[in-house]
Amino acid sequence: MDPMTMMFLFFILALSIFLGFELISKVPATLHTPLMSGSNAISGITIVGALIAAGTSKTALATVLGVIAVATAMINVVGGYLVTDRMLAMFKKKDQTQGAKQ
Amino acid sequence: MNSIFWINFSYIIAAVLFALGLKMMGAPASARKGNALSAIAMLIAVIATLLTQGLSYHWIILGVVIGSVLGTMAARMVAMTAMPEMVALLNGSGGLASLLVGWIAYDMEPGAPLFTTISVYLSVLIGGVTFTGSVVAWGKLSEKISSKPFLYKGQKIVNSLIVAAILLLGLLYCLDPVAQYSAFLMIILLSLILGVLAVIPIGGADMPVVISLLNSYSGLAACAAGFVIQNNILIVAGALVGASGIILTQIMCKAMNRSLANVLFSGFGSVTQQQSSAGAQGEVRSLSVEDAFYLLEAAQSVVFVPGYGLAVAQAQHVVQELAQILERNGAEVRFAIHPVAGRMPGHMNVLLAEANVPYDQLFEMDAINPLMESIDVAVVIGANDVVNPAARNTKDSPIYGMPIINVDKAKTVIVLKRSMATGFAGIQNELFFYENTRMLFGDAKATIQTLIAEFKN
Numbered sequence: 001m002d003p004m005t006m007m008f009l010f011f012i013l014a015l016s017i018f019l020g021f022e023l024i025s026k027v028p029a030t031l032h033t034p035l036m037s038g039s040n041a042i043s044g045i046t047i048v049g050a051l052i053a054a055g056t057s058k059t060a061l062a063t064v065l066g067v068i069a070v071a072t073a074m075i076n077v078v079g080g081y082l083v084t085d086r087m088l089a090m091f092k093k094k095d096q097t098q099g100a101k102q
Numbered sequence: 103m104n105s106i107f108w109i110n111f112s113y114i115i116a117a118v119l120f121a122l123g124l125k126m127m128g129a130p131a132s133a134r135k136g137n138a139l140s141a142i143a144m145l146i147a148v149i150a151t152l153l154t155q156g157l158s159y160h161w162i163i164l165g166v167v168i169g170s171v172l173g174t175m176a177a178r179m180v181a182m183t184a185m186p187e188m189v190a191l192l193n194g195s196g197g198l199a200s201l202l203v204g205w206i207a208y209d210m211e212p213g214a215p216l217f218t219t220i221s222v223y224l225s226v227l228i229g230g231v232t233f234t235g236s237v238v239a240w241g242k243l244s245e246k247i248s249s250k251p252f253l254y255k256g257q258k259i260v261n262s263l264i265v266a267a268i269l270l271l272g273l274l275y276c277l278d279p280v281a282q283y284s285a286f287l288m289i290i291l292l293s294l295i296l297g298v299l300a301v302i303p304i305g306g307a308d309m310p311v312v313i314s315l316l317n318s319y320s321g322l323a324a325c326a327a328g329f330v331i332q333n334n335i336l337i338v339a340g341a342l343v344g345a346s347g348i349i350l351t352q353i354m355c356k357a358m359n360r361s362l363a364n365v366l367f368s369g370f371g372s373v374t375q376q377q378s379s380a381g382a383q384g385e386v387r388s389l390s391v392e393d394a395f396y397l398l399e400a401a402q403s404v405v406f407v408p409g410y411g412l413a414v415a416q417a418q419h420v421v422q423e424l425a426q427i428l429e430r431n432g433a434e435v436r437f438a439i440h441p442v443a444g445r446m447p448g449h450m451n452v453l454l455a456e457a458n459v460p461y462d463q464l465f466e467m468d469a470i471n472p473l474m475e476s477i478d479v480a481v482v483i484g485a486n487d488v489v490n491p492a493a494r495n496t497k498d499s500p501i502y503g504m505p506i507i508n509v510d511k512a513k514t515v516i517v518l519k520r521s522m523a524t525g526f527a528g529i530q531n532e533l534f535f536y537e538n539t540r541m542l543f544g545d546a547k548a549t550i551q552t553l554i555a556e557f558k559n
Contacts (some may be wrong), residue, residue, distance in 0.1 A: 006217055009329060009337060017336045019121060020345025027128040029466055030455075032350060032448030034158055035127050036317055038137050039346045043196045043320040044121060045144065045339035048151045049327045051487070052211075055157030059420055062206045067165040069206065073199035074169020075176065076320075081141040082177030086486045088134040089148035090455040090487045 034087045047073035071096025104155055105244045112150035113335040118385045120339050121142030124346070130461070147335050176360050183413045183434045187243035188434055188444040190236045190313055193320050197232025200225050200323035207288065207330045212280045223272050223289065225326035230293025231300065232319040236299040239312055243445050248304030258367070261299055268292050304366065306485060307410075309445045311365045312352045318347020337553075350447050353522055357441035359503040364408070384535035386522065389542050391549060395518055395556040401478035403434040406451045406472065411484015411519070415546040421483060422457035427557045433478075437463050438470040438507050440488035471508050480512035482533075485548050490531045500529060515539045520548045 027035050050073045052067030120143045126136025139436025152162070173192075180188045188213050204225035214222070241247040264537070275282045302314050328336025389397075398404065406425065412418060419427050425435045437459060439450045454464065465473075474480070482489055485507075492499040493506045509515050510533050516537060533539055542549055 003423040003492075005332065009332065009334070012334055012337050013325065013341055014154040016341035017345045020124075021349060022347040023121065023124045023128070026348045028130075029353075029448055030451040030464065031127065031130060031133055031463075032353075033185065033189075033446055033452045034133060034137070034448070035124075035346065035447070036314065036350060036447060037185075037192070038140060039124065039129050039319065039343045040189055040193050040196065040317050041137075042124075042140055042339050043193070043317070043324050043343040044199070045147060045195060045205055045336055046200045046324040046327050047144075048147055048201050048336055049207075049324075049331050050165070050334060051148065051151045051155060051162055052157070052331060053203055054161045055152075055154070055159065055555075056210070057161070057206065058210065059455075062209050063161055065202045065206050065209070067161050068197045069202035070162055070165025070170035071172070072195040072202070074166055074190050075173040076196035076199065077144055077172050078173030079177045079188075080173075081137065081144070082174060083180065083185070083188060083192070083332070083456070084137045085134065086177065087182075087452055087455070088137055090182075090452070090458075091130055091133060 030091075034084050034091070037080055037087065038084040039086060041077055044073050044076035044080055047077055105155055107151045109153055109329050111334075112146050115406070116143040116147040116150070116335055117338040119146070120342060122354075124342060127464065131427055157437060163260050164341040176347055181416075182453060183416055183418075184244065185452060186309065186313060186444070186449060187240045189446060190240040192318050193313070194233050194236030194240065196320040197229045197236060197316075197323050200320070200327045201231070201233060201290065201293075204229065204328040204330055205286075205365050208279065208286060212283070214279070218332075219276050221326055221329035222279075225323055225330055226286075226290055227268060227272070227293045228319055228323040228326055229296040230290055230315055232273050232323050234294045234297030235301045235312075235319070236297075236316050238298050239309060241303075241315060242301070242306055243309060245478040249309075252302040253446075257299075257303060261296070264292055264299065264541070268296065289372060291432060300366070301398065306445065307442070308358075310442050310447050310449070311351055311358075311362070311471075313345050313446050314350035314354055315362075315366075316347075318344050318351060321345075321347055335532075354442055356510030357505065358501075359505060379535075386534055387540050389516065389555065390541035391542065391552045394540070394542055395553055397479055397514060398428060398553070399431065399557070401428070401433050403436075403477050403479075404428050405436045405465075405477050405480045405509070405512065407438045407440075407443075407480060407481045407489055407509055408454070409440075409483065409485025409488060410445055410449075411486075411546055413444060413449065413453055413484070415484060417452060417483060417547040417550060418453040418459075419420075420550040420554065422454070422459050424554055425459065425463070431557070435472065436464060436465050436473075438465050438467065438509075440467050440485070440507050443488050444484055469506050474508045474511040477512040478514065480509040480515045480520075482509055482515060482517045483550075486519075486531055487529070489533055490529070491536075492529065492532050494530070509533065510536055510538070513538060516542055518542050518544075518549055520545065 123140030325340030
């Protein structure tokens with residue numbers, strides 16, 4: 001890989017970490033669990049790597065590993081988003097009951 | 103414009119949506135939309151990736167179908183009380199995926215440049231530790247394995263040796279990746295073992311920290327996988343998750359007044375057995391449900407302090423019902439939530455939200471403590487260490503210095519508990535022996551149901 005690409009990737013990394021700190025540091029305790037499971041779902045972004053790996057595999061081993069990689073990443077993504085949504089739906093309901101009270 | 107341009111353009115949009123989604127998840131009103139936005143970002147990234155030329159789809163489809171079905175089933179069927187272990191499992195599967203992406207990249211091109219080789223090494227290592235670490239965390243949280251710290255003699259030496267071996271093998275592998283397939287496989291194996299060994303010495307009460315940290319790892323593993331395939335979106339999203347996990351870890355450590363190193367390595371709660379007897383002693387005053395009813399009936403202000411026991415007893419709905427009855431009876435009802443109550447950050451908030459406890463009744467520790475002295479009755483449900491006054495009073499207590507909810511300052515404290523067993527810190531709670539404390543033994547849910555029945559008569 002040429003050094004410029006490498007620098008470019010590190011540049012992105014540095015800014016993203018900074019952005020991550022900025023975005024999360026003020027979240028109220030109430031939302032810690034959904035935030036965690038939501039960001040957990042985002043870490044399923046490795047699905048992108050898994051898709052490329054499974055779609056371009058040439059050996060039998062790579063194919064098997066690729067299918068497992070896609071499946072596990074997909075569990076992370078689908079399960080993570082659905083579970084987070086389920087939790088947040090309850091929070092929303094609460095906001096409505098609160099609204100109705102006022 | 104070729105397809106690579108459009109794919110990368112989509113990745114930029116996805117990155118922006120991920121960031122926006124995370125930002126919106128920071129406020130209760132917009133959180134659900136934020137999560138949806140982040141899911142859309144994921145969809146965009148996946149579709150863009152599928153447009154990569156030369157992909158053969160049949161294996162992809164197989165993996166996607168298996169993963170989606172399993173993920174959907176898991177998300178639909180899990181009970182809210184089992185949320186911590188669910189998050190741990192999902193986290194583990196993400197870690198495994200990152201490990202596999204690294205492995206496949208190496209398998210297909212063993213002679214890749216040094217930078218890629220190092221990235222493969224990192225994604226396999228972090229992914230492996232995340233995977234088995236999360237599985238062990240899942241086991242501990244669901245009580246499939248003992249949630250007590252597991253310690254043995256020479257544990258630190260064994261762990262250090264494994265870390266050293268991983269580093270050494272990594273050096274061998276990075277210097278000559280083509281010839282070192284067996285070293286690479288050893289690295290995978292040792293990473294998996296390290297994940298297990300790193301989490302088993304950590305006790306159940308410290309799980310909020312561990313889950314946050316593993317969450318951070320899974321982001322970093324995705325990040326490393328991003329360097330392997332030189333993909334921006336993996337690096338951005340992975341770094342966002344990595345950073346958020348680290349922040350949560352910090353918040354949790356601060357809430358326990360302990361350093362991360364202390365949480366990870368001290369085997370907290372296992373060495374304190376001999377101290378427990380030296381601590382609080384005296385007479386325990388127990389209380390019948392009927393007496394508890396009279397106390398609560400007369401109370402003007404009541405604070406519920408839930409802990410992990412509430413989740414175990416699945417008592418969140420009955421507690422909410424009791425809270426409503428008390429409110430109708432004229433009492434002011436509040437819920438005081440300690441930051442590390444339960445098994446993951448915000449665990450109690452989720453359970454009470456499930457039971458429809460109104461938002462304005464939930465108080466954080468710092469908000470409730472100044473009010474404690476004016477509270478008539480504090481009801482502790484399945485919480486222990488987070489209300490132990492030893493954290494304020496006893497200098498040699500393992501939890502000394504940990505911020506607690508000062509229930510002991512309330513006029514009367516009712517503690518709902520199964521037995522006199524210690525909390526996860528393994529120390530006796532001197533609160534139980536206080537003048538103003540009354541113990542109400544039994545299953546929390548059954549006890550509260552009886553209380554509700556008393557009120558209805």
